[in-house]
Amino acid sequence: MSYQAHFRVWRGDIDGGGLQDFTVEVNEGEVVLDIIHRIQATQAPDLAVRWNCKAGKCGSCSAEINGWPRLMCMTRMSIFSPEETITVTPLRTFPVIRDLVTDVSFNFKKAQAVPAFAPPKELQPGEYRMQQVDVERSQEFRKCIECFLCQTVCHVIRDHEENKPHFAGPRFLMRIAELDMHPLDVADRKDLAQDEHGLGYCNITKCCTEVCPEHIKITDNALIPMKERVMTRKYDPLIWLGRKIARRS
């Protein structure tokens, strides 16, 4: 069942680089990461690639395979025909460090800008009571493995460096939604989502949902409901009036 596949792997660093050709053995049941590892072990020992668990749980081995953002460990070779050339490139939205490894620190900075979970002050450890049905909404978002595929695919920042300071990206807008939907979180996160994290930039093309390896419905379940919460706040006449009065006093 083995065959020789044609791979083109981007190699280089911040100063530039290009696609390098490899002919490499593929065996039954293998995934793209296996092939990258084989290239590393037999042809290019210094080929840089980030990976950890090889089971789709850590979100480290993100790359663009034939232009499509994917986890290399969860991309089976059987989805390609043996004749097909397979092109593997680093995530386009982030600066390349070397070969397939990119600098994803943008994401960690955005994570730091999301105010933490704020439980009611008087509630002691062990006293938390929540219903399963109420925690499930946020639990869906907590399935996120932080592979940042949604971040790399999002057109708001994919080719628009200038938007990066104003836009947290789907992953962290979803994090805000997750906290907003947490049954015991007392913070108000609606203005923040809109004003600080650029929720308004999202025009719900659902690319993030499409590439999510955890199949989280990022757009439908996090971003759109969050937009609705913001809109309710902005345009509900009673809330508007209440705020107006509060501001005056």
Add this chain to the structure above:
Amino acid sequence: MTTTERHSYDVLVIGAGGAGLRAAIEARSQGLRTAIITKSLFGKAHTVMAEGGAAAAMGNVNSNDSWQVHFRDTLRGGKFLNNPRMAELHAKESPDRIWELETYGALFDRTPEGKINQRNFGGHEYPRLAHVGDRTGLELIRTLQQKIVSMQQEDLAEFGDAEARIKVFAECSIIELLKDGDAVSGAFGYWRETGDYILFEAPAIVLATGGIGKSYKITSNSWEYTGDGHALATRAGATLINMEFIQFHPTGMVWPPSVKGILVTESVRGDGGVLRNSEGKRFMFEYIPDVFKAQYATTEEEGDRWYTDPENNKRPPELLPRDEVARAINSEVKAGRGSPHGGVFLDVSTRMTPEQIIKRLPSMHHQFKELADVDITAEPMEVGPTCHYVMGGVEVDADTQQSRVTGLYAAGEVSGGMHGSNRLGGNSLSDLLVFGRRAGLHAAEYVRGLGVERPAVSDDDVEAVRTWANAPLNATGEDTVNPYDLHAELQQCMNELVGIIRRQEEVGAALAKLDTLAERYTKVAVSGGRAFNPGWHLAMDLRNMLLVSRCVAMAALERTESRGGHTREEHPAMDPEWRKINLVLAASEDGKVSLDRKPVPVIRPDLLALFDEAELKKYLTTEELAAAGEEASQ
């Protein structure tokens, strides 16, 4: 001499999994400047792979549960070789550590009353595992990660610098610990991204580097599990215990080849999955050992009834501790009753509806569908044993987690003693939290007790490590060795010769092979430059794997009995005399490893009284029983 990036901290935590992050949170909460060093990105540690849950006797599902019952289960699982004080602290403190996570924002699955739900697991008498579907480890790591971010937000508000008191050094590897006399003084390593060296000065270091599975070919462990902390500690003068005990998880994927070893959570069995051989027989009923006969069902009917009526029925033997199930699967495959790809069948499709399976075991459903084209809601999985966890580790003080080296602490998988000869599922995530916190707390206390004089880093030591680390990059010549080849040979050797079932000649052969591998290791060469060079990274890690593998093999050869994660073919029985003995490994003068026999800490009478005499008879010697009887009658 080149200038090296240099940092000074109060507490240095090496490893950013559950134990490391919890230790760092504690040290920072004590007001100390804390650094976390991780080989990977922040939030990617191996803890994310933990699926089943965290064991804590909260009694939310069955109010009969208590720390005493948890303690008892832990000792049974470890075949009474556990450090009893660690098992006691663990059982007592786990509930608080879990509840604390909720205050950090964790969202566990709930009971109908809204409390944290708890699930059944192998070896646990009551439903005890706090969980989130089958991705509990991810919840744990993300929660701790987000807690650290929240601390950084506090520091940003207070000092104008988010990293004023806690900083994460991601994709940074430590090559060696540094000492001043008998105390640690710092650590030397490199940035993976650039290959540039980095020096940390710190009077207290917490090792939280996890396990050693990457020395084995078939493993559920990620590349990071190269035994770094075990090796760093040994070279720094600390000791290792229980290294012969390695847990082979009974259910790893066996097909396709590229995913061989990837974990299939024990929750599959906890939630009703049954094991069958190629003849369709539920073979586990044949493998209930005498010590567990009283606690497990002997017929399929009773085992099946337990899922709905646990009060009046005994649990099925699929839920025996992991060592028992792994050995049973191994025997079935050997006897020619295995599945097509050399495992056995694990079937959950007959007990639950597809909807229930997808709800309760979403990761497993996803994993099998994507990687093996198997729909577990409709067909059985093929599973077999995989190297999963090392019970052995750095010998530490039970209360403080300090090793024999002043200022050097160890928590989580890298420490030894807590789990004895075999760890129960679910006891790892709680172990990380309980002892991670303790290590951080006591490291902080030690640092606070120091005067202005702190242990100093010696420039000569740093220079020696730097020269050693540069060697593979500078090596040339005809007979150089490729680190990838050497690693593959090491994995093959450990898998075949020091695996689930050990034989004297084979372990001896492994030690001889390890000698030749160590010899060849001196000629390791890597091509390419310093920047993100995986070949060089592997060359650095290989030294640790070789040292740790030697420790495992030496201890496995010495212990002539079978207990927990150590099975000797020529000595199939458990021997009460051996129960009293810990094998202690240390670096000897000549750079080799020495092995010593030391007594296992005595079980306090009040803890011993939690077991009935008939059970104790299976584990203790006649003299121990007599002494315990005298103690009780006084």
